[in-house]
Amino acid sequence: MDEILDDIDRWRAVGQRVAVARVVDIEGSGPRDPGAAMAVNQEGEVAGSVSGGCVEGAVVGEALELLGGRRGPGITTFGYSDDEAFAVGLTCGGTIHLFVEELDW
């Protein structure tokens, strides 16, 4: 969270809404520990990261869905699975669970 505070402040100062995705759990190997966070503003600008770069693109999509009112706050999972719904994976074979929400608190 530390490294994204400046960007969040800058965005909020100009009235941008901000979504935050935080790693809350990892199964198997994962590059970032719980607490790693990424912020996305309405324009799709990004701060921080939640993996080694494997899922960031998909997280931006989720964040924009959230800010656009097409999904609510909740857990989003990326990683290896037999379920084809998980189109985005981690190259390291792990699974990460993110909590995605609007920063309105």
Add this chain to the structure above:
Amino acid sequence: MSGAPGIYEAFRDAIRAEQPVALATIIDGPDAGAVSDVRPGAGAKLLVLPDQPTLGTLGDPDLDRVVERDALGMLDAGISEVRHYGQHGEARQMDLSVFVECHARRPHMVIFGAVDFTRALASQAKLLGYRVTVCDAREVFATKRRFPMADEVVVDWPNRLLDRIGDDLGPRDAVCVLTHDHKFDVPAIVGALPTRVGYLGAMGSRTTHEKRTERLREAGVTDEQLEHVMAPIGLDIGGRTPEETAVSIVAEIIASHTGRQAPRLKDGEGRIH
């Protein structure tokens, strides 16, 4: 809530000021099977700062109380993770998933002995995010100029420094005794043993440590307490230079925290280098 700072502002300010802070968020609730992603309570927050009133609520006073207690423990240990509770904070129930994000204060490494190895260990510890204190009773050696990387250089006897800061040491902190001199080593180890410090190591050859062990026993240290002293300090990686030794020491500290079975010099018998 006009005028009052929001949860985010208090959270942000604590992180920037390097004050310990934990943010608890409900991430999954009773409606987990519902079609919608929106679940009652998901996103509700409680901000926990040691010795201060909490901010926000998870929606139930009993739940808030239990989560505050747990979050303070997690802050102490430096762990961020998901915990499960009943709707009113009951343990062993799975109704609610709460993510507790902890920003603990930096771990503290206290190095006794202002020697060459100290310089390398202090630099290595800074790399790992420690606040580093170097302490030696000899003022010609314990200078900020010799240890510019240290956060603090203290000229004092080990037992007197530990009298002052011992209560603040916790499981994430480390005490490394590098003096090689019984008259400093013994008060440092005797002073550190009763604290809650997570790692206590002492440098020296096996012969040095045998002699030191005799002195420690004379000072009233029990066999069980001696088991907690990592001596000879470090992992058995054949390190020789101050820099290599520093790596073996911080590696032993990491292994102590993770509980991994890395080969310790303490548990071996052969030569150190």
